Amino acid sequence: MMKHILIVDDQAEIRDSLETYLKQHAFQVTQADGGKEMRSVLAAEQIDLVLLDVMMPDEDGLTLCKYLLEIQGPPVIMLTAMDDATDCVVGLEMGADDYITKPFIPRVLLARIKAVLRRQQPETKTTEIQKESDTAYHFDIWRLDKQQRQLIRNDDLIVPLSSSDFYLLEVFLAHPQQVLSRDQILNLTKGRDAFPFDRSIDNQISRLRKKIEVDPQHPSLIKTVWGDGYMFTGKNSK
Numbered sequence: 001m002m003k004h005i006l007i008v009d010d011q012a013e014i015r016d017s018l019e020t021y022l023k024q025h026a027f028q029v030t031q032a033d034g035g036k037e038m039r040s041v042l043a044a045e046q047i048d049l050v051l052l053d054v055m056m057p058d059e060d061g062l063t064l065c066k067y068l069l070e071i072q073g074p075p076v077i078m079l080t081a082m083d084d085a086t087d088c089v090v091g092l093e094m095g096a097d098d099y100i101t102k103p104f105i106p107r108v109l110l111a112r113i114k115a116v117l118r119r120q121q122p123e124t125k126t127t128e129i130q131k132e133s134d135t136a137y138h139f140d141i142w143r144l145d146k147q148q149r150q151l152i153r154n155d156d157l158i159v160p161l162s163s164s165d166f167y168l169l170e171v172f173l174a175h176p177q178q179v180l181s182r183d184q185i186l187n188l189t190k191g192r193d194a195f196p197f198d199r200s201i202d203n204q205i206s207r208l209r210k211k212i213e214v215d216p217q218h219p220s221l222i223k224t225v226w227g228d229g230y231m232f233t234g235k236n237s238k
Helices: 012-024 035-044 061-070 082-094 106-119 163-174 182-189 197-214
Strands: 006-009 028-032 049-053 076-081 096-101 128-130 136-139 143-144 150-153 223-224 228-230 233-238
Touching: 006 012, 006 035, 012 106, 028 035, 028 106, 035 061, 049 061, 061 076, 096 106, 106 143, 106 233, 128 143, 143 163, 163 182, 163 197, 163 228, 182 228, 197 223
Parallel strands: 006 028, 006 049, 049 076, 076 096, 128 233
Antiparallel strands: 128 136, 136 143, 143 150, 223 228
16 A cells, blocks of 8 residues: 655745655655644545654744654654754654655655654564563563562663663563553553653653663564554563
8 A cells, every 4th residue: 555655844845856756656645834734634634654844934843743742643754954953863852753864865765764664564573471470571682570670681781670661661561462552551550650641651661662672763672553552562471
């Protein structure tokens, strides 16, 4: 099925040239000149990825990136002038999937788009989770000691876990291959005492990914399921 790309940029010539190029590579493309039009398109169309300019006159790209994360919208690649790269690092921390600086080589942008879209596909490979009674879990290269609340790598490196890290990881390990919404995660952990705001769950997951993922920017263990929540791609084997 043809993937649908939404280009959000206030410069018509950039939108037009990108649309022409992406259509040549079998993408469906829709344009928006800012946040208002972007919201209208998202309400009416199924969008697979948003190309989002940082510098726009009304709502800037960082504001719109935050909005897309809040509504659990499609993945985002931010487009920025070379001098605005710092803003894109902020965008990545807010949930953007990638960024590319202007001027860019079209085939490089195309490769980035394809890479982000691939990461949204369901994983067929699963990580085996072995449970040692009620005291520990083994998964990937890790062992979670529930009694000591320690995360131990297979080379015996101990990674410290905060209480919220521990509760969150334990929830994922106890519910492998299940899509968990933010509300479910709140209920399964310590509730509002552990995560007082829904958005803090996303921040905590980002921090947990940095501890257990080989490449936190391209997570393979804790996957984002756009529009629904998160899923730990493991298979429980007791």
